[in-house]
Amino acid sequence: MKMAAKFNQILIVDSLPEGQLNTAARLFADAQDWARVIGDVPYIASVRVPSSGAFLDLLAQLAQQASREPYVPLLHIECHGGEDGLEFADGSWLTWDDMKPAFVNLNVATRLNLITVVAACHGGAIANFVRAEHRAPFWAFLAPKRQLSAGDLETALSAFYQALLMTRSSERAMSALRATQAGDEFWQLSAQTIYRLIVEGYAEHHLTDEAVGQQAERLRAHAAEHGAVWTQAQIEAMIRDPGIFEGFRREFFMIDLYPEHEERFPPVAL
Numbered sequence: 001m002k003m004a005a006k007f008n009q010i011l012i013v014d015s016l017p018e019g020q021l022n023t024a025a026r027l028f029a030d031a032q033d034w035a036r037v038i039g040d041v042p043y044i045a046s047v048r049v050p051s052s053g054a055f056l057d058l059l060a061q062l063a064q065q066a067s068r069e070p071y072v073p074l075l076h077i078e079c080h081g082g083e084d085g086l087e088f089a090d091g092s093w094l095t096w097d098d099m100k101p102a103f104v105n106l107n108v109a110t111r112l113n114l115i116t117v118v119a120a121c122h123g124g125a126i127a128n129f130v131r132a133e134h135r136a137p138f139w140a141f142l143a144p145k146r147q148l149s150a151g152d153l154e155t156a157l158s159a160f161y162q163a164l165l166m167t168r169s170s171e172r173a174m175s176a177l178r179a180t181q182a183g184d185e186f187w188q189l190s191a192q193t194i195y196r197l198i199v200e201g202y203a204e205h206h207l208t209d210e211a212v213g214q215q216a217e218r219l220r221a222h223a224a225e226h227g228a229v230w231t232q233a234q235i236e237a238m239i240r241d242p243g244i245f246e247g248f249r250r251e252f253f254m255i256d257l258y259p260e261h262e263e264r265f266p267p268v269a270l
Helices: 023-038 052-068 096-109 123-129 150-167 170-178 191-206 209-225 232-239 243-252
Strands: 009-014 043-048 073-078 080-082 085-087 093-095 115-119 140-144 186-190
Touching: 009 023, 009 052, 023 043, 023 073, 023 150, 052 073, 052 093, 052 096, 080 123, 085 096, 093 096, 096 123, 115 123, 115 150, 123 140, 123 186, 150 170, 186 191, 191 243, 209 232
Parallel strands: 009 043, 009 073, 073 115, 115 140
Antiparallel strands: 080 085, 085 093, 140 186
């Protein structure tokens, strides 16, 4: 996850229940200490979010701010989580799909530069709401693959942020995280990588000669029922039309909004 995205704030979102070990507050205090020693680092802030509604409101506020000024947060979220979504301090839940529109709006406002760190068990399931035919909800994310102890989560992410602030290198920061006990239990993926995996997976399963032939047979029969006469070759050519993926790419990477993304996010070679 080489930082091809730019951020000018690290925003720690604290939605851990009262009375539990507050790793968000500890990370914020540690990050402030590191910043004082290192100097010249992005602004570090923390915000308490008590509920799912407050979280969605926060994302909307950040999107408004990013649309008005050159504001790009690295969004660090501390709460409980599961494979289906996130649980907030008051016990309220949001599924990944519930959150997707708010993430997309913020990512659009930041010109596809949003980096999200989900410090919650199964936070890596955030990848589940990425669809190649929809706008990308983030530029990249970092999150645990499964349930981790609070201590392991804190140790790994503290190593990540300390190295990131000291070196300004995402690669060195990830090396520091990987060196911790739970370092291999994290996903770190960019939207560009996820998109490539989706497209390559589709091609592998649906664009083989056998798969295309079967699809074309079904479509030709269906067309004939409605009076249309197409040849097998015509339908196979339509199925293989690279323009389909080009439409997805333009939507996913917001090329229609930001023409410079044409070069930033080139087509996937198949």
